[in-house]
Amino acid sequence: MRGGLPLFRFRGIRVFLHWSFLLLPAYIAFTGFSEGHTWSEILKEIGLILVVFGCVVLHEFGHALTAQRFGVNTRDITLLPIGGVASLERMPEDPKQEFWITVAGPLVNLIIAGVAFAILAIAGIAMVTTDLLGDISTGAGLLTFLVTVNIGLFLFNLIPAFPMDGGRILRSLLGMWLPREKATRIATVIGRILAVGFVFYGLYSGAPFLAIIGVFIFMAAGSEARAVQQKANVQALRVGQRVRTDLVKMTPTATVQDAWNAMTMIDHHVVMVSDQGLFRGLVMKEDLRMALGEGGGTSTIVALTRHVPSVAVEETAMSVYQRMVHENLWAMMATSNGAIVGVVLRVDLEKALGTLVPQ
Template structure:
């Protein structure tokens, strides 16, 4: 996620903090300073840091549950409204997602129970709901926040954990795409409710509403891509006609191709058609600014581009693209020669074509193959 900073790595998972989180700390400091002076301000900051420590543990609950099914968590990002654990891939079975989704809130239940036990069970509901009052007991408020995190995250709507629980339960009977769409629709409806309440009571709810709506929409789109990708091959949707660059080309020559075509990504291939790397438009601009048009295009080249065979499922290409956060996936033939590219644009176009097709029509696979393709 952009505008985030690495603050460490735990168990192979990078922990990031979004820049807006620091703005939250400043806002909390001033709000508490107005209530009780400098001491209250710093206690308020410490309380927020303690809350987000609980959020981190919540996200690592998801990560540990996902690891049980062989799913890595590349990074966790802290935002002003909570945490976001990015899984390398989606769970394959509904029950797997159910376990992963419920693991986070379960961590908060354990934290709240431990705090209440440490306080001798003396924390009352009236005290725990005074979260914004710096005069209330620190640990009591922290227990209250953890209980709130459980209740909030179990709301049955995306992107909350409850939405994933709902999808997992629906996916036992319905298709994955249909189950996701139902949970996403509930999430978007909830976003409108948050936005309305934000106009009346707390502007922070408007920010939460925007995040919930966008996250729910993105989840629905990802499920749609997954559903379509399962039914087609990589060769069905790859770009077949594209310009390539030789390793000896200069950045100036790459710029000429950029202006002469509609491409934003250019493969670099050797004399036998084997892929050596990829140069994107942004890479060109960066090297052009730093070294000028005579610099070798290879200095802007990205290596290690994910690749799939053209007869593999598109699902594998989408998974590799998401895991590597790559701008494209190379499509190869049986001799490892580059025969096509899959980009975010081609996947988006495929989704639009599917949506525009009359009901009952299916996406037809390309069966005609040239002599070069028969491999």
Template sequence: MRWSLYIGKYGGTKVLIHWTFLLLLLWIGFSAYRQGATAPEILLTVSFILTVFICVLLHEFGHALTAKKFGIATKKITLLPIGGLASIERIPEDPKKELWITVAGPMVNVIIAILLYLILGNKVIMTGNRNNVISADTFFQSLFWINVTLVIFNIIPAFPMDGGRILRALLAIKMGRFRATKIASHLGQFVAVGFFFLGLFYSPLLMFIAAFIFFGAYAENMSVQQMEFLRGHVVKEAMMKHFIIINSQTTIKEAADKLLEGWDHNFIIAENSEIQGIIKRDSLFSSLKSYNPLAPVKDIMKTTFRTFEEHEQLSKIYHFVQEDPTGYFPVLNNGVLTGVINLDNLNEFVMIQSALKY
């Protein structure tokens, strides 16, 4: 995510903080100051917010580490003012695995709350917490109730929140992922509308959360629909069979001129049927300014790229293509280049399948 600060890495997962999180800390501190809090109280209040987000981070690692048990990587976790976002590589199609991954997050908060209760006992019932300013007496009591709130909030069956994903996984066991997602996403959008109207009277933050839930549910439903249309089809059915191959000694200027000759904006560089690299239109344009136009394209070509085989399932490669929306992927048949595939023609294939089905 852009404008995020990298703070570390654990278990192969990067941890980032979005810059708006820093604004949240400043706003919390300033609000405490305006309420007449002392300097130690302001420091404790800001420290409390940081501690809450450590709990949120542990929640997201609950998802990430459980996904790792099933061979699914989590590239990064981003902390935002409204919570955390774990970028899990893919959601497993097995609903039981999805259920375990999803439940693991709230369970972390349950464990934290239980530990705090065991330490505090009846002291978890707070008194004297004026104007939401945290004091030494209320720090851990407040942390207990925040974790309880996180559990309750996360299990609301509003897709794409944890509760919605739990519902989807449970429904998918009985009726399949496609129908389960449709039901869970529609319910999530219904809940989002409720949050929006509550936000009109109580808090603008609820309106922001409502928008996140509504559009998140819609996007997830569309993604699963796309996967359903791809299921049972192989790369050969969707790949582009007409593409441009150029020699590695072709000049940058000559390659740029070829852009005007047809519709293709990306080129494969090959010698004797062996792929050496790929060049995209943006690279050509930037190279015309920074390189000698008469230099060979081998000087600017991309030499690391993913390839697919004709027989691979489209549903299996889709997330790789989604991760690189501008990617251009050669397709091979027993090592021989037979086509290329990218996100645009994958989406066109989905549209065709949708039209044929409906």
């Protein structure tokens, strides 16, 4: 849902009009004509929509410029018929930062409404809403419209339908007390209930855009909740959960052929070499294969024994996997309270993390 017609660029953030945005004036023109409106009335209605989306752009810049202050860039702002989307590079995991970035959007609408209201008040123009609303050809009409629209945008965005602003504010407030994934889960459930409400209300009250917004919120809440959950799962996975304890153990005097036979029989990747109860190191399957290929089946495995570093079972699988990639290790000894309890293989960690983070 990004890209489209480039409109302008401010502080390095480009604003795009998504092609689907054209559905909006088309929809207005269609319903306008079918209700017998004149051309000038329809143009005025489209003008109102453009004013609304001008306010939406300012709202999105509220998010984007606040994010910039926290060192988070925004790739672009895209205008869709159902609203604007500021594509932040990432949402900070610090709930306070998420709170301020999110609150800044609705706050912009509150400020616009306040300024427009102040001008009306100073000029002494009564807010005769029913007469002026919808007529932006006069200054007073435009200001009245700005007050109404921005209060509307402010209130609508504060509905806690995650991942809408109100839902993000809720998640960030919960996140100050709860773990992020739990805060997200609560916000998602509330968001989905409200989204279903939007859909039903939209369908029954003849507001199709609200129904579409509801569908989007429902899907977006799910995908964001999944991403947060996956990350939490990855962070929770410990080395101890992927330790192989059923190892083939052999003495350094065993032959390459013996080790190969023992290993292939039970499909293992390493042989643990120990001498009189003392751990000496590991022999990798690949090394055995190569030695056999070179006709070294009768030599002992002592020359192929590699010393491998050890790692505590409490460490996170992700950090250990990264270390193994970095140091080009294929296996590590897993220890618990300093005692060896088994072997952790890089392929096992890769597989476990791969299922948690689908590429």
